[in-house]
Amino acid sequence: MSDSLINSLSAMLGNDNVSIESGCLVLGVSKPLVVVLPQNIEQVSEVMRFASRESLAVIPRGSGTKMGLGNNPDRADLILCTEKLDAVVEHAASDLTATAECGITLDKLQDVLKEQNQFLPIDPSHGYKTTLGGIIATNDSGSLRLRYGTARELLIGLRVVRADGSLFKGGSKVVKNVSGYDLPKLYVGSLGTLGIIVEATFRLYPIPEYSRTYLASFVSADKCQETVISIMNSNLVLASLDFFNSSVLKSIAKSTELDLNSNGYSLAVRVMSVERAVKDQISQVKEICSKNGGRGVLLGDKEEERFWLGLRKFEGGSDGSGRALCKAGVLIEDVAKVFNSVERLHEVKTYAGAKAGNGIVNILIEGEDETLLESVTHLRNFCDSVGGYLVVQRAPEEIKTKIDVWGNIGSGTALMKRLKSNLDPMNLLNPGRFI
């Protein structure tokens, strides 16, 4: 980018808020990029107006934990970093809602909400530093989604700066609202391609009084699956129902220094409620598990917290050569089939963990580039064959260029492309990365 453009940006935002980064490996961009740090929403608009005028491709970034998601962008000039937009605008505790700027980290927001014994029940990977905007843009979620849903269910209003710099809002600050199109839903998972999300309003929940996790191991994935189906078909109300292969559990055991039985396949069942109801339901869970030969341990207060945090950190993973992180979506009944398919892969080390009640399976594969590609293709074919999908979330650049990371998006693709070109006619926002 020319010096005069950089000077214009510095004049707009101040010298301290414009810097040069020598490329971004995760994005597959080797040329230097200009990083801008708008201090407020108005400046985000100004930057986008400027980018539109100068035809600059803009890559939005929160804390940068998920920059590797999607295809490598076709073009990149500016990285628009939202980290300075970190104010809590309003915590309306008696309405169980909160509004915050999107550069705030989830942890910082949770600290504020905790003062009123409330929380935003989203527990994505990279817990401590992921931003609200990043969570929305990637629809990142964690184990609590079984009970509370993802950002899709919890986001009720937002403000967005469009590619041309105009600022609009969608939704509202009340939990029930059907006026106008449901724009918050459109922006969940839109990967920064339809606008820069600058402010969001979420519905909140009271922090449950009591929580326990029962961790049981089984001899086979199929035994785990039978247990999942029994639990899902019971009256139990669970917070989480996670399904792991042994390497995931070993890895968590190691990082958390918890003494976990990591043989075979495991289920982690979490119940959050009043104490009596938790204890009552945990004993029912134990019973169902033991019917299928599951043997387990009850994780106490502190251990439980360490365990789930350990899982989130593990799921965040790390980039690097020789590893591909995939996310598969299948029917609840087919989760074990994905595990069995993972088990049959050759010459790779695999880690598989599922949100079993949601049919979401996260798979990390380690191996040589060529075997990685083969493994990913094999798994995708399997998922497609059972009516599911597989998205490659992170992978070495060589792999990304050889496989469509998103897979078959379906018959809505043309319409999605039209939508992208109507909202971002110059294709400035994350071009080529998603739709």
Next chain:
Amino acid sequence: MSSQQKTKSPTWKREFERKLVHILGADGVISYEDELIAYDSDALTGYRVKPIFVVLPKTSKEVSNVIKLCYEEGIPYVPRGAGTGLSGGALPTEEGIVISLTRMNKILEVDIPNQRVVVEPGVVNIWVTNAVSANDYYYAPDPSSQIVCTIGGNVAENSGGVHCLKYGVTTNHVLGVEIVLPDGEIIELGGKTLDNPGYDLLGLIVGSEGLLGIVTKVTLRIVKRPESIKTLLASFDKIEQAGASVSGITARGVIPAGMEIMDGLCLKSVEEVVGAGYPVNAGAILLVELDGPTAEVNAETPIVMEVLRQNNALEVKVAKDDKERNLFWKGRKSAFPVMGRISPDYYVQDGVIPRSKLAKVLEEIKGLSKKYGLKVANVFHAGDGNLHPLVLYDASNEGETGKALELAGDILKVCVDSGGSITGEHGVGYDKKRFLSLMFNEEDLDTMNLIRCTFDYKGLCNPGKVFPTPRTCVEPGTKSYREHPIQKAGLGDMY
């Protein structure tokens, strides 16, 4: 009449009918004046427009062919389910047709282990629950009209109900749709799996009030019945005490399945007609339903009781069995129709406020009622702040209808001023489009219009609804977006 039709030959209507009959067969096209009258409004009967034809397709393909024909000939069309909508969303368009989905009423698949049901849009809401209740499952969104209203209509309006505080509204239970786009293309969005890659167009379509296409197949999530249900009926001197109890209950960390308030006027009328066991001398009642694992319900009950006592509840009744519980709810669900017994006419308003503003808003509604000299009965989904003030009037008194509508409009302004919304579940439709700009500014509306144009650039799909002023779209491919000088200069946008 649109310009396209003005230039049509005098016989075009007959030719058009012939083409429709060719697609649907003679029994799939209604053209007799007497029969068309039945389709001239939905449940908001204040507005009436007679369609030129009503078509009754049986398959997605037929819907697609009808839409393709309309697309070629420039004929507007309005989708319609059971016609129970309260905002005029299914009001026909002048010189347009109505596409009624009531013949597409099959439950296509019940998949208990994966907790999914696939239905056609004309399936009635309660049929879904009936189809899965033997397995102890149900379909959670339960609008008061659930024994008549269709899933297609629920999807269009993003319908709520009395249990959405805990279980969410329609959009939280719709996982996939097949939709016929306004150019006739049939696409599928979402499905039985979650987090499908691509933009969440499904989320846009739910609640789009039939403006983005016609949904021809819907994949729903079903929910396991709770182990225990406990319904409490508390009475108060003042409605404010009931309101304070609602905030008090959530502040204690309890999220009931539903919380409903009725004011004195409303509950007296309901009790006279239904005999639900409501205390007629109370100023207000609050219904609280707790559900979930027995141990949880048992632990939460005393907490709720304590909050009710702290707010000076006069009496708290706990439904002793399913029969009494159903009676409590029957009273609530009859609130609208019962108004017909105490007033010649009534208008149902639908606004949302932050829960915490309840007392203030009720006071303001009282003031408006006095100002206009018309009674307002209040019934609402108190847990989520969704108010349904019922404005009572007599249309035979000259000018009273206008006064009632004005009062109802003023109530919406109060809702928006307190940080709320102009509609929680009934939709904007035809009735409230003039109020949409209370909530959204030009840029907000521009964005929504860009989305509408992406789907329906000819503006034929349920036109004249939701948006306050009609906007046109630029036909895709006719101009290069990048080179438009106004846009390049940052001075404006195209649609």
